[in-house]
Amino acid sequence: MEKKFKFILGDIQGCYQELRQLLKQIGYKRNNDIFCVGDIVNRGPESDKVVDFVIKNKIKSVLGNHDLHMMALILGIGKNKDKSHTLQKIIDKKTKLDILDYFLNFPFAKIIQNNKKKTLVVHAGVLPSWGVKDILASNEELTYSLKKDPEEFLRSMYSDRSKKISKSTNKRNRRRYLVNVFTRMRFISSNYKLDLKTKMNKTQIKKYKPWFKYRHKSLNELDGIVFGHWAAIKGVTNHTSIKGIDLGCVWGGSLGAYNIYDKSIITVKSKK
Numbered sequence: 001m002e003k004k005f006k007f008i009l010g011d012i013q014g015c016y017q018e019l020r021q022l023l024k025q026i027g028y029k030r031n032n033d034i035f036c037v038g039d040i041v042n043r044g045p046e047s048d049k050v051v052d053f054v055i056k057n058k059i060k061s062v063l064g065n066h067d068l069h070m071m072a073l074i075l076g077i078g079k080n081k082d083k084s085h086t087l088q089k090i091i092d093k094k095t096k097l098d099i100l101d102y103f104l105n106f107p108f109a110k111i112i113q114n115n116k117k118k119t120l121v122v123h124a125g126v127l128p129s130w131g132v133k134d135i136l137a138s139n140e141e142l143t144y145s146l147k148k149d150p151e152e153f154l155r156s157m158y159s160d161r162s163k164k165i166s167k168s169t170n171k172r173n174r175r176r177y178l179v180n181v182f183t184r185m186r187f188i189s190s191n192y193k194l195d196l197k198t199k200m201n202k203t204q205i206k207k208y209k210p211w212f213k214y215r216h217k218s219l220n221e222l223d224g225i226v227f228g229h230w231a232a233i234k235g236v237t238n239h240t241s242i243k244g245i246d247l248g249c250v251w252g253g254s255l256g257a258y259n260i261y262d263k264s265i266i267t268v269k270s271k272k
């Protein structure tokens with residue numbers, strides 16, 4: 001039986017005070033009330049407290065790029081990739097391998113079903129050509145290899161692999177591209193090449209559009225898609241069924257909780 005999640009939380013990124021305040025505001029009681037959109041940690045001030053709280057309360061999430069980076073750092077991988085991280089307290093914890101184990105159980109995509117409505121949760125996005133079956137197959141492919149050999153997976157994931165995959169793409173490049181789609185994508189061309197450099201809400205390069213501007217096959221089967229990752233758009237997609245929930249708490253914006261039942265968003269202002 002699928003748990004009855006009610007709220008989808010935006011990118012927490014170590015904003016522990018705001019998280020506690022938001023949970024109070026939505027009347028949080030059980031772990032199956034909320035599901036997170038990923039990037040639970042990094043950049044913000046109290047990632048260690050957020051992680052302890054998440055694990056203690058058995059809160060679930062999809063994986064974001066910062067979560068994957070934390071997992072890599074716990075294993076001593078990717079140290080030179082991002083020197084401005086705020087994850088040192090987690091890396092120094094005696095329980096760091098338990099933290100890694102907990103995050104290894106998070107998927108890249110999750111379908112939440114309630115009242116016969118299906119909502120897809122991903123950190124960054126999905127490809128327009130994917131139906132629900134394709135989304136779940138790509139998720140399976142990634143979670144299987146991540147769990148099977150976390151070290152190999154995390155070591156080989158760092159790459160700006162942006163070119164569309166084909167039948168001849170080798171396994172590792174295929175994985176890199178899929179990780180980038182699920183956890184880093186913002187702009188994409190009509191032949192599915194990713195622009196992984198632009199973080200603003202507009203790009204100078206004409207052939208790229210935000211991934212949610214294309215017609216999505218999965219929306220024939222889903223009631224909606226909820227994603228995080230893209231703070232610069234402040235949640236605005238101008239799309240009736242695709243909603244952004246990263247409201248940039250770590251950058252002085254706010255932390256949001258999306259109510260799956262009535263599609264409202266409850267927010268708490270950043271204390272920054």
Ligand SMILES: [Mn+2]
Nearest residue numbers: 039064065229
């Ligand atoms: Mn992100």
